[in-house]
Amino acid sequence: MSIWAKFIQYYKPYRWLFLTDLLCATVVSLVDISFPQVLYWLTHNVFTRPGEEIKPVLAVVAVGMILMYGIRYICQFYITTWGHIMGARMESNMRQDLFDHYQRLSFSYYDRNNTGEMMSKLISDLFDISELAHHGPENLFICTLKIIGSFALLLFINVKLTLILMAVTVGMICFSVYKNRRMKAVFLDNRHKIAGVNARVQDSLSGIRVVKSFANEDLEREKFCSSNLQFLESKVSSYQVMGSFHAGNGLFQGLLYTAVLVSGGYFIARGNIEVADLAIYALYIGIFMNPIDVLINFTEQFQKGYAGFKRFMEVVNTIPEVLEKPDAVTLAHIAGHxxxxxxxxxxxxxxxxxxxxxxxxxxxxxxxxxxxxxxxxxxxxxxxxxxxxxxxxxxxxxxxxxxxxxxxxxxxxxxxxxxxxxxxxxxxxxxxxxxxxxxxxxxxxxxxxxxxxxxxxxxxxxxxxxxxxxxxxxxxxxxxxxxxxxxxxxxxxxxxxxxxxxxxxxxxxxxxxxxxxxxxxx
Ligand SMILES: Nc1ncnc2c1ncn2[C@@H]1O[C@H](COP(=O)(O)OP(=O)(O)OP(=O)(O)O)[C@@H](O)[C@H]1O
Ligand SMILES: [Mg+2]
Incomplete structure (x- = not known):
């Protein structure tokens, strides 16, 4: 079974919760991208009318918007509360499966592997997976919806300006994908190294009486120090990748704003676009910038969760060396020969x-x-x-x-x-x-x-x-x-x-x- 098929299996018991979560996410996204539309409609169809006609429309808009944001409140509440609960439940199921599998594995597995490392898989790796399980699909969904929605709505205002924005955004996404590869490697390395630290601690503490009897605290300290340093180095390199990644994305955001201002200004000068519409563009950048940010953070979370799940799968896919035959019989009435x-x-x-x-x-x-x-x-x-x-x-x-x-x-x-x-x-x-x-x-x-x-x-x-x-x-x-x-x-x-x-x-x-x-x- 592929790693993703296995991952999706864990959603099965919660499919209704999950679907409701996505439905709420859809509502939240729709509400978010509709605000500039309301503004667009007001500037083009309402604010152009005399003052007396504007006021009654505003009352309707107020009621409508409060209702809209009220619904958004409920949906957001559901996403945050139940989405997280779903993630935690999935994590708990995975942890149980991992523990059960540890119980099934043969002596030979324990001859080869370290308890501290196994604990690390059971505790910290799985926490990252739970975060991914819940935020992953939801973020992907909300963000895709918001980005595609925003661009679709922008196309109605001005095709050329929208295409320019799209070009910069695509550049940004390519950059993210490229950086992501690096991050994947460093996060997996992180996992290995922290497991190494756990293994060292476990070994040293289990043998603490021997350590003390030989007065070898310094030796243990050195061994620990080396694992600890390796983890630190691994973290340092992960932060370097993250640093260039986040900074690069900030640069792309700046480019987006520059593109909107300069090319938007150019189109205004040529009379291709109205000033008010340019403001709508600026608003939309804010709206799809946020999902891009979220997606970028998500890639990090994804890499961590993926690294954790991969390690999880390595264990779960280990077939115990001592296996029971499918047609094994019960050993009963034993004489003892x-x-x-x-x-x-x-x-x-x-x-x-x-x-x-x-x-x-x-x-x-x-x-x-x-x-x-x-x-x-x-x-x-x-x-x-x-x-x-x-x-x-x-x-x-x-x-x-x-x-x-x-x-x-x-x-x-x-x-x-x-x-x-x-x-x-x-x-x-x-x-x-x-x-x-x-x-x-x-x-x-x-x-x-x-x-x-x-x-x-x-x-x-x-x-x-x-x-x-x-x-x-x-x-x-x-x-x-x-x-x-x-x-x-x-x-x-x-x-x-x-x-x-x-x-x-x-x-x-x-x-x-x-x-x-x-x-x-x-
Ligand atoms: N889990 C293991 N993995 C690899 N080699 C092992 C393992 N357990 C034991 N051995 C090796 O197998 C050999 C036999 O070990 P075993 O423990 O059966 O000896 P023993 O006769 O019980 O000795 P003692 O009287 O000291 O208890 C030894 O050379 C040992 O190094
Ligand atoms: Mg023996």
Whole structure:
């Protein structure tokens, strides 16, 4: 799907709102271009009459114009309020889609990309898109209508003078288009650079404890400084382009006024045009100058929004590497017979981590994998819940290839305590209940007891409602591990993988958990 087709899709739920918005925009434009017409009509048909006849006409004009501007008020109100609301809703839909897609993407995507950059796409890029979504079509519409309308009405007054004005305006538009190309490039660069700043901040702050332990604040400062400077440079070059762009347009405006005055004066001298009509021209310049200004600002907004949307689409178009087959079946009634059949795996093209591995684990059995660090134990475990797909061979549960079953049923069947456990910002209870969101309090306590962490939790001021800190910073390594174990105990999966899950525990805790495990696996 082309980038624009995708963009237009986001308007679909709001098509009526959008159409009403455009209708209101039409009314506003019509009202705006009609004022010089009223003046033209008055100077040619009314003000030429005797004073007594003028007065009653003025009363009608007053009522008519107040009515007209009253309607304009309502329409403008609608455009500003509901137009923006529509933009915000579209932005919110896009943000949701992006987030949902982030959730779908595979481990490999997260191996390659940076969280700070992803956040940047989710927050600042999308804001520009919302502005574009709302102002874009509306501005284009209003401005085109006003410019074409103004020129059409001017043609009625004097064709030659209008053509001269048109020539200057076309020159102005060509200039804008040319400058626009440059702006497109610099705004995309801006986006990349600010994402780089976000990435740096995210990395540095997540690792703040390491930074401090090495007293490397200065090093981090330097790294940040370099990203920050790159962004600054990118902004500087964008302002340079913008500067020459805006100034150039100002010059064209001046040329327009000059053209009207000089050629208008020339036509007056030759008796081709009346003085009053020249005033109408000057009024119209004011009227179509404003939309040209708006269009020019719009091009900037457009470039920003476009750059943002392009980055958005890059993510949304990334196909997760681990995909569910359309005819995937639910993995049910699991006995737990696991087979690795001639499995090879590589993270990158050139380095083979696993090569022709054959393992058979019978249902109900507990096996331990022993091997050197970096030997591929964690990798081997990751293949079972399909965090990655095998490069060759197959992984089977009860004789079914894991690639033939739904991801949800597969992962529901497997509990895994990862080597580096992760705690979500929240309470102890939330973190345990992550294994089974609808768990009862009793079940949570039971799981905590089995993981030998209940007594510790009770010793905290707020018990199960205690806050664990971001990533569980308020807990010790062993406490985090035990919470993670409680989490999978609560999930009570058919297949359990412990990836060095007790590495941070003392012997006593480990023995205790071992005993719980034996009890639970019966
Ligand atoms: N996401 C990844 N992308 C690329 N290479 C990876 C990735 N994860 C691990 N590797 C590489 O794969 C190899 C196996 O790593 P793995 O984590 O499976 O080892 P391990 O046996 O679990 O080691 P340890 O006992 O230290 O936990 C290592 O050489 C590692 O560098
Ligand atoms: Mg490992």
């Amino acid at each position: 696991i087979e690795y059949r001639d499995v090879s795996f590589q993270y990158n093209e050139n380095t083979e981590v696993l090569d022709g591995i054959n393992i058979l684990i019978e249902a109900g059995k507990t096996v331990a994998l022993v091997g050197p660090s970096g030997g591929g134990k964690t990798t081997l475990c990751s293949l079972l819940p399909r965090f990655y797909d095998v490069s060759r061979g197959a992984v089977l549960i009860d004789g079914k290839d894991v690639r033939d079953v739904t991801l949800k049923s597969l992962r529901n069947a497997i509990g895994i305590v990862q080597q580096d456990v992760y705690m979500f910002a929240g309470t102890v209870r939330d973190n345990i209940a992550y294994g089974k969101p609808d768990a009862t309090e009793a079940e949570i306590i039971e799981a905590a007891k089995n993981a030998n962490i209940h007594d510790f939790i009770m010793s905290l001021d707020d018990g199960y409602a205690s806050y664990v800190g971001e990533r569980g910073t308020r807990l010790s390594g062993g406490q985090k591990q035990r919470l993670a174990i409680a989490r999978v105990f609560l999930k009570d999966p058919k297949i359990l993988i412990l990836d060095e899950a007790t590495s941070a525990l003392d012997n006593e805790s480990e023995r205790y958990i071992q005993a719980s495990l034996e009890r639970l696996s019966k």
